[in-house]
Amino acid sequence: MKDWIRNTLSIRQKRRAAPVGSLPPVGSTIIRGPIKMAITHEVPPEVWDWLVLSGWRNMPVKNDRRKGMLAAQGALKELIDADPQERNRAHSRILEQAQAEE
Numbered sequence: 276m277k278d279w280i281r282n283t284l285s286i287r288q289k290r291r292a293a294p295v296g297s298l299p300p301v302g303s304t305i306i307r308g309p310i311k312m313a314i315t316h317e318v319p320p321e322v323w324d325w326l327v328l329s330g331w332r333n334m335p336v337k338n339d340r341r342k343g344m345l346a347a348q349g350a351l352k353e354l355i356d357a358d359p360q361e362r363n364r365a366h367s368r369i370l371e372q373a374q375a376e377e
Contacts, residue, residue: 296333298323304334309343310373315351322355329366344373 281287299305299314306312307330318326350369357365 293332293335295327299333304339305331306334306339306343307331307370309341310346310370311339311343311376312346312350312369313348315348316355318351319355325359325362326354343376345376346370346373 298318298320301314301317303314304311305314305326311334312331346369350372353365353369354362
């Protein structure tokens with residue numbers, strides 16, 4: 276009912292971005308909008324800073340049931356290995372290649 280009222284009166288509020296968290300441990304997941312990426316390698320601090328500026332955040336809940344898209348398996352490794360000048364281009368490729376979650 277509340278959802279219907281918010282839609283009818285156009286009083287929806289956009290959610291704020293999640294706060295920036297600490298360096299994610301290996302085995303965790305980070306998100307950017309509907310796209311999720313698994314942390315498969317240690318993330319260097321400068322790459323984490325770049326990811327945060329690009330909109331990536333730590334997963335806010337342990338078991339996220341929302342449907343979204345998954346980044347390719349080697350996406351994080353590709354970003355870590357990318358030259359800093361080429362990182363934006365690699366990031367764009369990763370976002371384009373994200374697949375729907377099953």
